[in-house]
Amino acid sequence: MAKKKPVFDPDALVLTKPQILDFCDRVLKKWNKKPTKNANNILAMNAVKTSVIWTDDKSLKAIWSEILNWTFELLYENALAQVKNDGDWSAVMKKLKSKK
Template structure:
């Protein structure tokens, strides 16, 4: 009998390689304007280095929290924008991805 997996949006399923590939995509994007993004590039390279040095179980714990916080921060940020209708805020959030 196969046990059905329970969906957990906060559980990290990405591999270390997939996280590093994400960092590389961000670096590639920001390298289009390195002067403007110098501080960002420094920070994302630090993130990438920390991912490289971190074991898989710690990555799952850390990035699981980041994922959970992201949803909370998106919600809090949307709610802080009182001068806009909720639908407009959600459209903007959707278009950022």
């Protein structure tokens, strides 16, 4: 009997708590290079990190799945707004491709 192939769901969080905390630490390391400039960001990221530490895995997956979903939606809406402002979809696509 063939296994059913899992369906890809970009909104479902599959990262572990340690992986999320590692991401937070990498961002903090970057921002700590200019602590005065990034003081508010560092404070906020430490709050995020603390909330990840204290949140149970089931809630963490639910919350971060929503964040991922909102992120994709916001990126799409932001790209549409840029096209509306610039009037040039090809320029927006070129910028998106250069981010790879």
